[in-house]
Amino acid sequence: MSTFWAGWVIFLICFNLGITFFLFLWAPRAKVPTLPDGTTGHVWANGALREGMARLPGWWIAISFAGFIAGFTYLALYPGFGNFKGALDWTSRGQLAADTAANDAMWNAATVGFAERPVEQLASNSKARAMGEVLYRDNCAACHGRAGQGSQALGAPSLSDDDWLYGGSGEAIVTSIQGGRHGVMPAWREPLGDDGVVDVANYVLSLSGGLHDAARAAAGKEKFATLCAACHGPDGKGNQGVGAPNLTDGIWLYGGDLDSVEHSIASGRSGTMPAWSERLSPTQIHLVAAYVYSLSRDGAPSGGQ
Numbered sequence: 001m002s003t004f005w006a007g008w009v010i011f012l013i014c015f016n017l018g019i020t021f022f023l024f025l026w027a028p029r030a031k032v033p034t035l036p037d038g039t040t041g042h043v044w045a046n047g048a049l050r051e052g053m054a055r056l057p058g059w060w061i062a063i064s065f066a067g068f069i070a071g072f073t074y075l076a077l078y079p080g081f082g083n084f085k086g087a088l089d090w091t092s093r094g095q096l097a098a099d100t101a102a103n104d105a106m107w108n109a110a111t112v113g114f115a116e117r118p119v120e121q122l123a124s125n126s127k128a129r130a131m132g133e134v135l136y137r138d139n140c141a142a143c144h145g146r147a148g149q150g151s152q153a154l155g156a157p158s159l160s161d162d163d164w165l166y167g168g169s170g171e172a173i174v175t176s177i178q179g180g181r182h183g184v185m186p187a188w189r190e191p192l193g194d195d196g197v198v199d200v201a202n203y204v205l206s207l208s209g210g211l212h213d214a215a216r217a218a219a220g221k222e223k224f225a226t227l228c229a230a231c232h233g234p235d236g237k238g239n240q241g242v243g244a245p246n247l248t249d250g251i252w253l254y255g256g257d258l259d260s261v262e263h264s265i266a267s268g269r270s271g272t273m274p275a276w277s278e279r280l281s282p283t284q285i286h287l288v289a290a291y292v293y294s295l296s297r298d299g300a301p302s303g304g305q
């Protein structure tokens with residue numbers, strides 16, 4: 001705040017409090033002429049209403065005076081009086097730093113040893129899982145769904161099945177979260193032509209036993225082997241090295257109806273998972289990874305708890 005504005009603030013405070021203080025001293029003593037009947041003589045509504053005379057009650061003055069003193073005490077202790085910092089030297093930044101330090105200390109005490117334990121092991125610790133779940137809800141649920149069910153509209157994969165684009169080991173999950181992921185599926189409308197896209201889409205659907213036109217699928221098979229197998233594998237089972245999904249399991253990132261599959265092939269896709277290494281600490285990433293790891297194992301048919 002410049003000296004001018006600081007002076008202006010000081011002036012306004014002194015002026016306002018000065019007027020208030022003057023009223024305290026003056027009002028109880030002020031002489032108001034009254035008639036013998038105790039009214040001031042002002043009349044309204046043809047004499048039906050007459051203005052009475054009553055002093056402010058003592059308790060009201062006492063409370064207001066206490067507020068007045070409290071205001072001055074506050075200005076003496078805390079910033080507010082122009083550029084004067086206040087006797088306590090309090091700042092909102094300082095308060096935030098102190099609260100953050102206290103919070104960090106609590107967090108560190110509660111998570112001692114978690115960062116060193118493998119994700120697979122941490123996933124069976126209910127306290128760690130609960131902390132991971134809170135982090136998940138705050139940071140991940142918007143895209144991956146509250147229960148980890150994923151969103152085809154956003155191309156965010158389900159994290160609660162055991163089908164992984166990049167791998168479901170603790171380490172692979174941590175890598176996905178830490179650095180983010182970016183799946184690149186090129187657009188094939190140019191080389192394939194509209195008819196070619198429909199052929200290959202039918203072939204892709206045949207891989208998972210979906211509804212398809214057998215003649216078209218047969219026409220698409222060859223093209224798949226030349227153009228697609230490099231990433232999705234010769235049998236369409238996918239490749240975790242490049243995040244190319246398995247096309248044979250009936251689990252779809254963007255939808256498994258003919259339209260969606262044609263769209264994936266004709267226009268390409270490029271799902272982006274943001275990187276969290278800047279926003280979450282290594283321990284937090286470890287915890288949320290443990291929770292994600294547990295999602296696909298809890299309640300799985302194999303009974304893993």
Ligand code: HEC
Binds near residue numbers: 181
């Ligand atoms: C902005 C949306 C978005 C947010 C927020 C998000 N993700 Fe993702 N995530 C994605 C997308 C999209 C993919 C798929 C990337 C691809 O297609 O290559 C993905 C992929 C993943 C994968 C890899 C899955 C696999 O099958 O290999 C994991 C694990 C994951 N996310 C976990 C998380 C966690 C944990 C958080 C929270 C810390 C999170 N994501 C927040 C969009 C998001």
Ligand code: HEC
Binds near residue numbers: 204231
């Ligand atoms: C360069 C590697 C690469 C090639 C070549 C490639 N794909 Fe893909 N494909 C991907 C990746 C990576 C994804 C996932 C995209 C994402 O994460 O957003 C994908 C996604 C898809 C999907 C969406 C799957 C779903 O679950 O919704 C279909 C369908 C598909 N590809 C079919 C094909 C076909 C057909 C071809 C050949 C014409 C092909 N791909 C060639 C890498 C490739």
